[in-house]
Every structure is written in C-alpha cells, then in structure tokens.
Amino acid sequence: MKMENIKKEIIDLFEKVLPKISNFEFKIEPPPKPDMGDLTLECFSLAKVLKKQPEKIAKNLSEKFGKKIPLPDFIDRIEAVGPYLNIFLEKRTWFKVVCQEILNRKDEFGSGRSFIKKNILIEYSSPNTNKPQHLGHLRNNFLSWTIANLFSFNGAKVTKVNLVNDRGIHICKSMLAYQKWGEGKTPESEKMKSDHFVGRYYVLFSEKEKKDPGLIQEAQNMLIQWEEGNSEVVALWQKINEWGIKGIKETYKKIGVDFDHWYFESDIYDSGKKIIMKALKKNLCYKREDGAIEIDLKNYNLDKKVLLRPNGTSVYITQDIGLAYLKHGQFSPHKSIYVVASEQDYYFKTLFKILEIFGFKWVKDCYHLSYGMVFLPYGKMKSREGEIVDADEIIAQMEQLAKREILSRNANLSPIEVSQRAEIIALGALKFFLLKFTPEQEIRFNPQASISFEGDSGPYLQYTYARIQSILEKAEQKEMTKIDYAVLGNQEEIEILKLLFIFPEIIKKSTDDYNPSHLAQYLLKLGQKFNEFYHQHQVLKVNKKLKNARLVLIQNVAEVIKKGLNLMGIEVLKKM
C-alpha cells in the first residue's frame, strides 16, 4: 500500500456506503487532538448535500462500518463524535507504510508531480548596481529561492532570472560622486568589497546634495550624456557598474542563490517601444498634446499611466512591457512569477492590466508574488540616509555570534571547523527567520532581538538533526529491513508518524500558496515532537526489536528535517 492511497481508500469506502453524490470533495484531515483519532471527516458539508443532520450522518456511517461493512485492514475503528467521524488507523500498517516510503524514496520523499514538464519562470532580486544588498533583498532572495526549489520538487522546470537595475539617475549619483571625490581610489586600494565601495559614493552624494542642491542637475546631465553614448561617461559607468555587480555576485555566492539568466536594464530599457507604438496605432493608448504616450485605466479603477515621455524616451514600465514580451517568447512559461515587495502592488496591477489591454493573453500566467516589507524599529529602510541593515554586515555579525556559541560548547575545535559550522548556523538562523513569516506579513526587524539560535529557529532544527545523527552514529549496527513496526505506538511516536504522513501535503500547500512558512512551521512542529519523544523514551537502551524500529523512525525524522531545510536553502550539520 502506498501512503497517498490511504486517504483515497477511505474516500472510496465512504462513497460505497453513501448515496451517490456528484462532485463532492471529501475533506479528510487530521483532527486537532490526539485522542480524536488519526483522521477526521467533518460531516457539515456532507449534511448540506444530503440534507440530513451532520450528527445523524456521522452516527449512521459509524454504525454501518461497525456491523454491515467490514473495515479494511489498515483501519482500526471509526467513531462518531457529534458531527465528526473520527478514523483510527491500524498503527502497525500505518507506521510501516509511512516509514517504508521514506526509506525507499529518501530525499525524493514528499516530492510531487503537479508541475511536471511545466516551465516556471521566476524573476527576483533585481539589485541596483549603485549600492550593496540590504535585508529586504535577503528576504526576496530567500523567499524566491525556496519557491523555486518547491516548484522543482513538484516536477517543474524552473528558470531563475535576474533583472539588474544598472542604469538611471541613481547610478549616475554614485558615478558623479566618484568622479568628483573618488581621487582614483579603487576597491582594491581601499580593501573594500566592491559593491560597498560603490555604495559609499552613493551615500556621499546624498550628503553633499544636502548642501549643494545643484548636484542633482549635474547627475541628470550625466544621465543624458550616458544615453547619448558619451564615451567618457560610458567608461565611468562601466567601471562603477562592474564593481557593483562583482560585489553583489559575491553576496549571492555567500548566501547560496544563483540565476539561470541575467537581464540588464541597460540592454533592454528600450524594448517596449515597438509594442507601445503598435498599440498606439490600434488606439489602445493615445498621444497627449505634449507628445507623451499615455494610457487611461480609469475604467479599471486605476489611474492614467505614461508609457513614453514627450521626447520619446522610455520610462520604467516601457521596459517591463518589453521584458514581459521577451520572456514569454524566450521561455513560454506556464507561470511567470515576479517576486517584488508589496510597495509595488499597484504598479503590477497596472502593468498586467496594460498587457491585457494590449491583447497579450499570456498575461493570465503572470503572477506578482508580493511580500511584506522589512522594517527596522525606526521605520522604512532608507539606503540613502545610511539607515540600512546591510546584508553582508548582518551575515558577518551572525557568524560571530554563532562562533561564540560553538566555542562555548566545543572549546577545542579547529578554527576552520568553527568557521564552517558558524557559516551554516548563521545562515540557517537568518534564512529561517525570514522564511517563517507568511510572505504577505511585514517584518519588523530588531537587529538585537530578532534572530536567535533558540526556540523557533533554524538552529533549533539543525540541532535536532545533529542530535538524531549522534544517536544513529552510536547505534553502530542498524537493521533497516525486517522491522517489526508493531512495537511502535506510544503517543509521542504516533505524533511523529502523523507529521511524517502529512509532509507531502505540506510541500504541496507551500508550493500552491507560494508560501514557505507552511513548511517552516511544519518543521518546527516535527522538531518539537521529536524532542518530546526524545525526552520521554530511549532509543538505544531498549530491546533490539524496539531499538531497530525507533532507529528507523528517528532516521526518517532526520531525513524530512534535512529535506525541508534544504528546500529553504538551509544546510544541516552532523555535529554542531
């Protein structure tokens, strides 16, 4: 028997007994409390269809199964409690089915096929090359990375793309500041990470601008020169830009994310013009008196939007219209996901509406994955004023903290070993922290208090994994076949079993909802249930039969924790 068939067979059973009802979806879920059984059918929705009282339906069903109809082997008993029908599974079979499946499928356990052979395109990160990444980018990167992994795990062919913001007035600010006050310094000469070096001039510009408001005009002139292809300005741009991108790529490497395809705004900023001119011919948009091309979306509860400036140059949405078209042609995605913070909700509504009006039917496959902003205790992150939580900085700080923790436990560890573990633990803590919130939720980040290595944290799960590994290592001889699952069945073991059983559903839900926090919350629960078990029961100092069965069970817990964390881009450690 396969795990996924357990629910199916139960539904078949009910369908045999009940009068024929078409298109009814049976909801069979685990009940809230252990003593209520292993799975529950609520009879309210059934009551509506059958036009009977839910209590009576439950009672009738339970009585029929007791007498007239024999239960299959894997069901122990079925009880009616008020309007609920509680199903108690036969434990030996249940343990066997679940444990065998995890043993057989290993790290494929939980994977699905719902997106098999589908192309999923995910655009994320979108850095500016004038400054380093901050905490908000980290949330974006980790969220996207996990979503991409989840889709792959469900069979999709995922393409990750990055649209680099490498042109525009903000870039010119860094460029101008460097030209004026850079004195020919380089990241090498200053021994700085190159994106931080560039960011320094962006901050410098803001400072100088306060005293000299004329600077912004100079920056704007520089932008015009850049667009005209002035060789000196272009050379400066290339230099600054390379530094920015180099440093940002180092951060990506550090945090373990990557991309299959890069787009640069400097290449594609004109790419929507043709589409807009075509639309103009079809009267889908119009030319204003001053020559700007505009579209009126008032009929759709949106505002007017300029698509091209009076002088014919592109605005931001010009490029996004072009890029959407380009991506569709290049990848023909089943879903095209844009991971962008919620401050741009309105913008994406506008973009998608324009694409729809322009007649692109594939816009229905475009999806803005919106996530809440990351705030500091004192408000929105403003990189111009230096009030940022810099990504590299916070990772470095967390690594220091992790090192201290490790050394307090293992004073004799080699420095290399300490750093390696510290990196995995620090990133684990940071990633898990940012992923345990549902994406829509804003995060108020308190640098001192937010991230911990205890409680509902990444390191808690890493620790649980390491603890299991430690037991497995001490077990020496492990019997993984011929397990007698009948010896398992105490409450803590059953709680673990229930959670292992629903792992595939959690994966599916996390994917379908674009919400890794389901997975994060699930893993915490699994870790807790294991630790409760651990404190109440022995694994090694029991008779051989029981020991072998428990070893399989806890090994499976470790396998699922590892898989779940890996999907979130978090590594595990055998020792920590």
Next chain:
RNA sequence: GCCUCUGUGGUGUAAUGGACAACACGACAGUCUUCGGAACUGUAAAUAGGGGUUCGAUUCCCUUCAGAGGCACCA
C-alpha cells in the same frame, strides 16, 4: 484627498468557515550522575471596538479606531 494591505497573550508569530485558538521569546516554578540543555515539563497570559451573514466567524461583509504602503514623465 483617493486606493490597497495589516490589527491575535507583555513581545514576535501561527492557524483557518468547524471540536477547547497553536508555537516561540520574556516572566514564574521545575527537569540535570541523560542516546548532545541550541533541549524538555508545568503555570499565568490573546483574536482592536461595534454591527451583520452562518448551524458555526479569529477567518467572509459593513463600520469606527490604529498602523503601513501606494496614487511619478524615479527605478
């Protein structure tokens, strides 16, 4: 001004049209010659206020209050 989103114990979060609202931090009280205490056990503590829909609402609708974001020829 207009639009959108969010209000859950002291704090940070979870759940979801269904059985008693879950977890963590903090507080208090414990576990400690143990297979790793980055752990576990227990106690106190919450669905912003008011209406409505429903057999049933923390969840859906309206409203008041509070907070955030947006309404660029910036990207």
